[in-house]
Amino acid sequence: MDPVLLARVQFAMTIMFHYIFPPLTIGLGWMIFMYNTRYQENGNLVFRQLAQFWTRIFAVTFVLGVVTGITMEFQFGTNWAGYSRFVGDIFGAPLAAEGVFAFFLESSFLGILLYGRKRVSQKLYWFSSLMVAVGATASAFWIVVANSWQQTPAGFEVVTEMVNGVEVQKAVLTNFWEAVFNPSTLPRYSHVITGAITVGVFFILGTSAWQVLKGRNTEFFRMSMRTAIVPCFAIILLTMIVGHKHGHQVAETQPAKLAAFEGIWETQTAAPLMLFGLPDQEGERNRFAVQVPGMVSLMVGGKFDTEIQGLKDFPPEDRPPVAIAFWAFHLMFYMGMWMAFIAFIGVIFWINKKLLDHRLYLKLCAFTVPVPFLANEVGWVAAEVGRQPWVVYNLLRTQDAISKSVPAGQVLASITMFTLIYALLFGLWIYLLRTQFKKGPDSIETLAAEVE
Template identity: 55%
Template sequence: MDAALLSRIQFALTVGFHFIFPPLTIGMAWLIVIMQTLYLKTKNELYRTISQFWIKLFAISFVMGVATGIVMEFQFGTNWSEYSRFVGDIFGAPLAAEGIFAFFLESAFIGVLIWGKDRVSKVFYWFSALMVALGSTLSAFWIIVANSWMQTPAGFHIVNGRAELTDFWSAVFNPSTVPRYLHTVDGTLITGAFFVMGISAHYLLKKKHLDFAKNSLKIALIAALAASLLQCALGHYHAVQVAETQPEKLAAFEGAFETEKGAPLLLFGIPDAEAETTRFAIGIPKLLSWVAFGDFNAEVKGLKDFPRDEWPPLGITFTSFHLMVALGSYFILLTLVGIYLLYSGKIYTHRFYQKLLLYSIPLPFIANELGWTAAEVGRQPWIVYKVMKTIDGASFTVPAVQILFSIIIFTAIYIVLFSAWIYLLRKKINDGPGESLEPGKEVTI
């Protein structure tokens, strides 16, 4: 057994499971702010009822996110001790900032949000919701900073075999921080909005809590459309950054082996690394050159321009990227149809569309995981791009059998935690909002 490979599998398992929860809670937090703002503005109890229900589901998911996030940090000292020794001076700073400035802010006000409804003023309660949303979004920023530095390291030099920080702000705002952060945060808004839409659709299908469901669905649908459309621009912004700073990753995304001017944007294909070709390729001529460089005739480097041992794992990188893009396109289409049905007055009786919303709840979660996979696998074989290879960052002292055992244990624990999360969500959903609403009362946005 390969200890380094097992360590990578273990980290992928723990991060992948943890990454279910932060996108959901960040996205829901901002929707709750919108609902609380409407309540504060109109004094209509309907908005308060809506926000209180979603706060309950937010709290359950927040606790799960905290519990699953702790495990990851321990792995840096156990399975990735060589990496930790090399980048500790740099990597520790954003993680410390996340704990001190972001997580503390979020945690301090979430107690008010959960238990302070009748104990504080309406304005302070709204402020607490805003602080939770800001804290969770700021927390994501520092995590993205740490990860982006691994993608496009900056603001450091190497002394005695260790990377030492020379420019804090260059390290924080390295070339990939802003595009990756905006792309990720917008993904959280899509995740939260689809979660709210799907559960609201569930109530409509069951003909329960109808006024609550209609109003929640309207708010979430408008947010989902805006976030889905915005993701097109942010995805393009991120693609430009990847083209400029990680050209072999872009080549892997597109299954491009040959350097080409006027490169096509691939819609479908099956990359074959051994034959160094992409079979059954279907693409739009010259569009990749324009997307990446703003010039239909710009040159896009192919994988053959890079050493073979520095190619990312092609199948996983290519597939995860294209599935993510396909899901993003689906989100736009689904929400555009939803807006049409909303303003034509058909959305609350269109059972097929409601079922689509319900069954689409998992899809943004999957898209998040696919995007993370494309970014991380696409960086390989580097743990710090062009500075340190992944194999060199693993610990030498932890036996493979112990890592394998930990993977089995983690898997069992995560199955239990996931089951508990689903059980608690179902229980709250079955209980419903818990307060009656004025019949026929709808939100005006």
């Protein structure tokens, strides 16, 4: 077995599984904060009930985010020693900063949020829920900083040094802030965060709709839906707007990636937008293409005569796998459209107060629950596959980044281990979520007694 392929399979699998959880906790974190704020303002127990129930869902999810996240931090060293030596001078700092500035904050205040209701004042409880949301959002920042540096490296120089008679190359930091705020950090961070919140709000909308359909605690879950619909609409629009901005940055800084996203082979003006098609890497063309003329040029440059660089401008060994990048990107886009549609209908129903009477709409919402998860996943697939064959864009090839000392057999063993454990964890997660939904929230009476 090819050790590079194995290392890549393991990384893809573990990161994709990990990324089910953090976006959900980021989105839920902010919704829980909103509920706590409303309760703080008006003392309406319904909001306390909402906060309490969704905090339970948060807790079950959070722990899986934590344990699958530790895997990620270890994995740079275990499977990508070549990468670690090359980028350590730059890449390690954001990971350490994430621990210091985000994880400690989040984990400490989460302790209060989950177990400290009766031990702290209402105000401190409210503050804790804010800190948990801030912590989750801040940790995403440092991770996006690290990953963005791989996409658009800045603030560094590559030096060659002799280590025990062997020539070794590495990237060395020359400007901390340039590396942190490299050209893609902010466009990507804004898209990642809005995309993550999308997962949380659509999760509340969809799972609540499902409960209403089932007739469980309908009063409560109707209220949940009502609180989620406007955030859904606002955040999906925002995600698309910042995503569009991020697209501009990709066109500017990673032209090969943009060309792969859009399946553009020839450098051209009035580049068409391919809605459907099968990019053919060998044949350097697209099959069955359905195209809108000029649209890519228009979207990137604002006018039809914007020139878009095609894949043929890059040597074949420097091109990403076009079909995967193209389809991941387009699926993300189509799923975004679908969510916008659901949220838009929802807002209209919400204004007309009919939101909860349409069983078809409730069903659509329930079926939409996996969509934002998948959209986030394929969005990252597009981002990471689009960067190939580089692990650090134009500097280090993925094949040169692996741990040479780890035998392929051991990687295969760990892949097997992760597959089994993660399948088990996923099953447990679903099972516990179902239990929580079946149990429903504590009744208003219980909460009223608790307050007194």
